[in-house]
Amino acid sequence: MTTALETRYAGHLFRSRLEARWAALFDLIGWEWTYEPLDANKYLPDFLIHGPYPFLVEVKPDDSLEELKKYVPRIDAALEGHWSGDVVIVGA
Numbered sequence: 359m360t361t362a363l364e365t366r367y368a369g370h371l372f373r374s375r376l377e378a379r380w381a382a383l384f385d386l387i388g389w390e391w392t393y394e395p396l397d398a399n400k401y402l403p404d405f406l407i408h409g410p411y412p413f414l415v416e417v418k419p420d421d422s423l424e425e426l427k428k429y430v431p432r433i434d435a436a437l438e439g440h441w442s443g444d445v446v447i448v449g450a
Contacts, residue, residue, distance in 0.1 A: 362374035362375070362376075362419075363375045365377070365378040366378075367381055367382060368381060368382075368385065370393045372393070374417070374419070376417055376419060376450060377393075377404055377417045380404070380405070380415070380417050380448060381393065381405070384405070384407065389407050389408075389409070390407070390408040390409070391405045391406065391407050391408065391415075392405065392406040392408070393405060395414070396440060396441070398436045398437050398440035398441060399435075399436045399440070400436075401432075401433065401436035401437070403415070403416055403433075403437075403441075403445070404416055404417045405417075411443075411444070412443055413443055413444040413445065413446055414437075414441060414443065414444070414445045414446070415445075415446050415447075415448060416429065416433060416445060416446070416447045416448070417448055417449075418447060418448070418449050418450075419449065419450050420449045420450065421449050421450045422449070425449070426447045426448075426449050429447055430447070433445060433447070
């Protein structure tokens with residue numbers, strides 16, 4: 359497992375280079391985003407993507423769907439009562 363490398367991009371200090379890369383992609387495709395938009399039971403979703411149907415994005419260093427699925431129960435439990443919209447988990 360590699361250690362996350364804090365990375366500065368667009369005026370934010372991201373906890374990892376991977377998060378900064380996703381922010382750069384969101385900028386490239388024209389999506390307005392907020393970094394770590396809310397604290398939900400000590401869980402900080404990585405991004406809120408704004409628009410007519412806002413959604414949260416969680417960034418993980420995993421690279422398979424099976425690996426990403428393991429985060430769903432924890433994220434769902436943390437967001438209960440804090441967020442009722444969609445959540446997308448993205449990987450490396």
